[in-house]
Amino acid sequence: KPRLYSGIQPSSDSLHLGNYIGALLQWRAMQDDYEAFFSIVDLHALTNAGHDPSTLAAASRGLAAQYLAAGVEPGKSTLYVQSHVPAHAQLAWVLNTITGFGEASRMTQFKDKSQRFGAEGTTVGLFGYPVLMAADILLFDAEVVPVGDDQKQHVELTRNLAERFNARFGETFVVPSGKYPEEGARIYDLQDPTSKMSKSAATDAGLIWVLDEPSATRKKIMRAVTDTGSDVRYDWASKPGVTNLLEIYTAITGLSVGAAEDEFAGKGYGDFKRTVADAVVGELEPVRARALELLADPAELDRLLAGNAARANEVAEATLKRAYDAVGILPRG
Ligand code: TYM
Secondary structure, three states, X not given: OOEEEEEEOOOOOOOEHHHHHHHHHHHHHHOOOOEEEEEEOHHHHOOOOOOOOOOXXXXXXXXXXXXXXXXXXXXXXXXXXXXXXXXXXHHHHHHHOOOOXXXXXXXXXXXXXXXXXXXXHOOHHHHOHHHHHHHHHHHOOOOEEEOOHHHHHHHHHHHHHHHHHHHHHOOXXXXXXXXXXXXXXXXXXXXXXXXXXXXXXXXOOOOOEOOOOHHHHHHXXXXXXXXXXXXXXXXXXXXXXXXXXXXXXXXXXXXXXXXXXXXXXXXXXXXXXXXXXXXXXHHHHHHHHHHHHHHOOHHHHHHHHHHHHHHHHHHHHHXXXXXXXXXXXOOOO
8 A cells, every 4th residue: 555644733732623624534534545654743843932841742642632533543554653753853854954945945834933933933943844844754655645735835845855865865765745635625714714724823713623612613613704795605705704614514524515505505604604513513522522532541542652653663764774875874883
């Protein structure tokens, strides 16, 4: 089976609906057809301004519980914590040496984050974030990388680095492709449907958290901003609020946009939102319940993560050795 790689940062206790739709729904669907590796990218999370050492470990464990609850099956896939596999940081260093300062400077996520984080938060680690991500992917010879479309530029950088490395040092890495969901490639904030749903929003009124109480989720959807007019139509330009809800609805139900528009023809926004809320709660409620159940036994989760890290480590070590050999490093005798 071809290899697949993806990851999420443990940057808060709970995933939000953007992560869930942009990443986890795809992962669940793809894990039968690929040998999949799903990581909890804790080293990446260190680059966030306001990183809090007292919450990171619990967030990593919590993310593992949510992966499992959302349907990642440890019998089929490998799920592990990035820092448990040392080769990530090691390969990132090698890739740093072939990454142009200019090309890294062009990453829009870096530019956005450095604006938000200010001078103090704009660290070399933040600058190197996409290079570490490239190392994640290349270590596993991944052919496919399912992510939300905000990660396209990082996947393109990864492809460029793999090709450059192979050309300069000989065939070493598999050149990966990104896979972006057709529906729900990007989920927007329910209160501000022109900015993407992100934990950095000013308030969380427009964010749905996987671990929210179902009643809170329902309330947020009922209060989502809609647009002038009353028809439910897919149109980002004039109806971003409604269109975002349609995007969420179709991603979860698997309906086409046309079928969803037909379903709501002649109905008002109230009915529409109630139906979307039912679908979202129906999807997330069992995931939340299962995640909380798993978190009740942290020792068992940690055991599972250790076993999976050992598996990931074997693959990663072999690739790192190939890369070290290719650049001419003296093997430890
Ligand atoms: P992170 O934690 O920022 O995002 C995790 C995943 O969620 C998707 N996503 C969204 N999708 C749709 N709508 C949104 N509003 C939304 N917000 C986030 C992201 O596209 C992503 O798929 N840098 C990666 C983590 C990473 C990674 C990797 C991914 C590190 N190494 C290797 C793949 C392969 C990231 O964006 O994390």
